[in-house]
Amino acid sequence: MSDFEEFSKLAVTLEPWRSKIVFIGGWAYRLYRYEPRASKPDFAAIYTQDADVAFPEKNALDGDIKKALVGAGFREEPNFAGGFRPPAMRYTLGDAANGFYAEFLTPLTGSPLRRNKATKQFELNATEANGGVVAQKLRHLEVLLHAPWLVTIPAEDSGLGEAVVDLRIPNPVSFMIQKLLIRDDRAREKRAQDVLYIYDAMYLFGSAIEDELAAIWKDLEGTLTDAQRKSVSAGVGELFSEVNDLLREAVTIPSDRRIDPEDMLTLCQMGFEVLFGGAG
Structure with missing residues (x-):
């Protein structure tokens, strides 16, 4: 399976939420080539194995994204880096150790600390559960959610035999x-x-x-x-x-x-x- 087919499978799986999410990071850079206002480069885009999916802070996502991803063949794996509670989750496709995976991100605004309702102790305000997934919170991410553009992966490139439409990118x-x-x-x-x-x-x-x-x-x-x-x-x-x-x-x-x-x-x-x- 090509990396474009893997990404297209992710995008199709997330179709019910595509009006509320933005594909950022390296895949946004790769998808710029499908934007009509972009010049046609004679060089390849930089490869990236991960897909970053962002959504606005405290914007409730209906449904169960995790269930949809697992049903499509993605495997949920916790990312314990940083010791965050709850840990952010990674969704891997395939068995390769360095294979394609998706992570969810949301903006961090305000204080970097929050009070745990159960323990009454302060902890890092580093993750947020929403729509069945746990996203990492990052500073300045809201900038990428401002006035996103829409692109379409044509059928000949998607690897799925069909176009993948209306993907929101920064x-x-x-x-x-x-x-x-x-x-x-x-x-x-x-x-x-x-x-x-x-x-x-x-x-x-x-x-x-x-x-x-x-x-x-x-x-x-x-x-x-x-x-x-x-x-x-x-x-x-x-x-x-x-x-x-x-x-x-x-x-x-x-x-x-x-x-x-x-x-x-x-x-x-x-x-x-x-x-x-x-x-x-």
């Missing part, structure tokens, strides 16, 4: 801005990958920045806190003021193309200048 502005906001929380190799993600988003949607993406930024900016707006500005300065080690690492990630760090820097600098300048 608009590219939210995608890039969230990468800036989480930069200090990422491991070194993930930061380099995020720089490449930002560059590729600029490359794919460069022709739409002035006419469409700048308006999205203006709307998104109004939802951010002062701290988030300052972090976005600082992030652009930290990552894209000069050719730095992160850019040098980012250009080595793809195996099917060569990117000059200077070209990466120039495209991102120009892209953010137009994006932010177009917002007034």
Whole structure:
């Protein structure tokens, strides 16, 4: 089973909830190629084995997502990393140790601590049970849920013999801005990958920045806190003021193309200048 067939199976299984969830992370990046406003690249998207599925904080999901996934052949496995209670769950398809899996995420806003109703003790506000699954709570995730776009995987690519329609993914502005906001929380190799993600988003949607993406930024900016707006500005300065080690690492990630760090820097600098300048 190909990774696109595995992802398509996940998306079809989640069809009853697709109006309330957003596919984020690496699969959003891969699905951008099906967006009509994207340019047609001559390089492959970066492979990712996991699918991140996000839903709004405290937005009740009707039905039982876990039951649907298990019925479709997914296996529920707890992720004990961090010692969260309850632990976040991972849904794996197939038997391979490094096979395809899905995880659920929801925004963390407010205090990082909450009082346990049973023990009356404070604990990390790190997970949330909803719709039969347990999602991990993350800062700045709400940015990815702002004004999502819709894409369709065509029948010839889905691996299922049919198109998989109306998949909600982050608009590219939210995608890039969230990468800036989480930069200090990422491991070194993930930061380099995020720089490449930002560059590729600029490359794919460069022709739409002035006419469409700048308006999205203006709307998104109004939802951010002062701290988030300052972090976005600082992030652009930290990552894209000069050719730095992160850019040098980012250009080595793809195996099917060569990117000059200077070209990466120039495209991102120009892209953010137009994006932010177009917002007034």
